[in-house]
Amino acid sequence: MTRVAVFPGSFDPITNAHLDVIRRAAAVFDRLVIGVLGNPRKTPLFSVDERVALIVAEVTDLGPSVVVESFDGLTVEFAKRHQAGFVVRGLRAISDFEAELQMAHTNRRLAPGIDTVFLMTGLEFGYVSSSLAKEVAAFGGDVSPMVPPGVEAALQRERSV
């Protein structure tokens, strides 16, 4: 049986915490489809194509079982399109749990056959978020512990625009 999972998110931009979850999930599932939400509620800094490209650059070393795609609409519909039985979400700290639990129950109501699997990020990524990385970068701070070098460069380019 092939175990397929989707890992949905805004990824605006991808961080080292996301990448940690991706590596852990790639070790658990036969195929992992990273889903980049095209129209998140907040206006993204990076276009959907930029967000996809930044992720692709970071996951190519994981091989063909990890793919990146954009999607619009419901996560569970995206999962169904990929015949995925699982939605992966990362937990950095207990404070993530409440919102994630609500989302997992919503998704289960919408699609009872799809389960959410939570993976804990490494302790060192407990404080990392896309929004903090954007804020630190916007004021010229060092984001190298938070994001991969390609994303750091993209944030610097945004700052100079």
Ligand code: PNS
């Ligand atoms: O990276 P984020 O912003 O925490 O990801 C949130 C995301 C994209 C997983 C969530 O907003 C989502 O699934 N959006 C798609 C719409 C949807 O399916 N909503 C119902 C589940 S809450």
